[in-house]
Amino acid sequence: MSLQTESQSQEPLDLIRFQLDETVLVKLRGAREMKGKLQGYDSHCNMVISEAEEYIYEVNGNSEPVVKKTEMVFVRGDSVILISPIN
């Protein structure tokens, strides 16, 4: 049974809010993904992600994705496709 505890929290973006300070997977346009700890976000889904690992996939190739690590990164919201918690 799920529990609606908070009356105020009914925005879709709350799902992102709940992931603050948690590790998230962000799927981005351009065959990229970003994993890291969500430090902040705004209504445009601009996000600041720390300890981020960016995975750049080759569009048709099956080879391993290129991984870039960044300590702190700003992700602009217009390239975000989805945000999901990792656990």
Add this chain to the structure above:
Amino acid sequence: MSFFGFDPSIPPHLQQGSGAPGTNESYDFQETYDGLGEEVDAFNEETFGDNKQETWNDPSAQNHAPVLKQNISYAQAASSTNNDDDFMNDLWGTSGAKDGAAQEVQQQQQQQQQQQQQAPQEKKFLSLEEIEAQLTAIDQQSQQQQHPVHPPPQFGYPGMMPPQFAYGMIPPAGYMPAPGQYGQFMGAPMPMPQMPPMGYQPQLQQQQQPVPQQQPVSQQQQQQQPPVQQQQPLQEAQPVVPQNAPQNAGVRRTSKVDSAQFPVLGAKGQSGQLHQQQFSGAQESAAPSSSPKNGGLPSPSSQPSFHSPQQRNHNNQNFHDLTPEQQAKLARRQEKVARIMKYSGIMNPRDKDYVTRFQLSQIVTEDPYNEDFYAQVFKVIHPKANSTHLQEHSQQHNSIAQAYLEQSGHRLGGRFKRADVALQRMQQQVQKAVTVAKERPKLTQYAREGALGKISFGNGKKPRQQLEIFSQAAQREIEKQEQLEKEAAVEASIAKGESDEAKPSDAQEDKSEFTKESTPVSKRPLSISAPSPSTSSTSKSYSKKDVMSILENIITKVMNLESASRLNPQDVDTKELWESLHILDQPSTSASTISEGEVNPFIQCLNHNKALKILPRLFKFLSREQILTIVTLIMSNLENLYVIKKGSYTTYPDKIVPLPILKLIETYTLTFSKVLMNSVQDFKFNEIIGLLVILIGHNNVSFVSTTKIGLSILTTLLSRAELIKGEGVNISATDLSEWSSCYDELFTSLESRISAIFPPNPQDIDDGSSRENYVWQFLATLSLGGKLSHQRIIVDEVRDEIFGVMNRAKSIDNSDIANLYKKQNLLNNLNMYLVVMGLVADESEIKELQS
């Protein structure tokens, strides 16, 4: 029709007689442009500081001297020997400062005047016509000199920019100049004699001497042409210095001569001249007419434009006289000026006000601590030296204005250093912005609210949504809330009516409630049933989302309380916060029967870093009883914490705790352990015993003891109990007997497993680099509380570990300076335990402590 009050349909040559008395005026730069500029943009200056002036500084400074020299006739300029050099020096700033040049000019002028006074007597060979011409010039000049002193155009036309246009409303179309109109302005001949282009003078000089009557190219030239032409006969007759005098001096004499009769002016076919007359006419009428005629239109016509084709043309010609570098430099400068001037005058003061206020409204907030938190923190960290608390309110506006001025690139001061004016102006703007922000309708004030969802208002941080539609669930929730509030209000009013004498304040009620809640623990410390699962039949399961939502809610509440306490530290209502913690919702224990989701949500929250980080801030707002309740809950749920459940090496096949858990443990030591240690200071002896009993009763102590956090919790409780016991104040005999039985119970559950508290790879947890070792700390505390028999058992069990540490200490070579401190740390940590039993160890042996 015309915007400038002159009629282009009339042939130009007909206009000159009536239209343009200003044909041969010679402008002093300071009088002309500056004056006009200020008239036009007086508000600009006030609003933004003297930036316009400053912008102009660069070219004007360079032009200053040459312009002044224009006051002298060109002929004089041409004949003066050092003129060229001077000019170049002035222009490029290689030698004499402009002041020097100006002085020189002044001297020259004085000279001229003297000469001129003598002129009529001495120079008998002047023809009557020539004299007339001079006098005419004088007359016109004197008329022209009044010209720059227009009444300043008014900008505050009623209805031009009604104040309610501010904030998001688009001014009516009529307010903005139509593009066509504007183009017309730009294309129209404009008065622009105020600012002669650079390098103008040398051209004139060079052109005039060989071909004095050459068709003028630039407007400025045209304007200056008549005097030159007047001088022409003189020049021929007397080609030495004094000849120039009459023109300039004549300026101050008067004699009415119809300008149309003036031969040069009247000369037909001099199209340039005619053209120029138009300009003068236009100029004459432009500024004054802009007020009645143009109405609300911003009047760029009255703004000088500095990139007319004519001027460019002129400049191009001028290029040939300069060296390539100079040309390049000149080109750069002119390009810069053109760039700066390109859009000057597009906005009128009202426009600027509007934009400024619009920008300011984004900055202004009534709730700086929430909306502008980091800036506030920054202010606290870097306090301004001059800030006083007395004028805090005005200071705030002041600082906003200051910040705005700094950030938006409007340099304060300018030539006249009118920073204070600009600042004042900005403060007014800020105040206006604040007022309007306050007047903005609040969410609840809207009539249509509810009919089509919620009507939303944007602010600087959150752009406006057209319509905000609640989910049905949320809608129901709100309705329910309202219902409850109504009922509560009704009840309250009834209660008030019934019993006026009682009047229990809310806070008091809260307190009594809390004490009631916590009494079961504090009063019956030995009853193990503090949170009894039996009471709630509704065993809810919390999804991860629920937990996160609760957690975020807690964080929000804490932050709200923090901001409230900043405003009003005395009166902080923590009731909501307490409720949001859900401490008493799910009195779960560490029993193995319940699933992970059924654990109390607060305990589940404690598995997240952010909950731990907020703990110190959270505990600040809680009363002692509330904290005790929370700690009790945690004690009964220790094994439900990830940090305990997954923090023991025993659960992993390779006996190594994985990295994420290690990180979590690290966070716990930094946050939770400290908070707990502080809280425990406030607990009474019997409360601590109660906590220990609950811990022992609800958890597998031997398992908990294999985790770092579990062990440090035990250490904290035990050491506090020992301290209180050592103080010996207010400890009853029953307390003591309870304590000893509690200790026995704890010891029994640990006995024979004490060595297990050491992780299998001791160097993992303590390679000597740390000054603390939680395991030895725990053993020290445990031994301290125990009798000799207890101590003996402990020593027996950990003997191997003691010798292990000694060996490791020994293995660090004494010559290894870099690691020597580790040896010391290892031994110190070990001795912390041994000292309790009156022993001390070095790397090779254990001795009795010599005191």
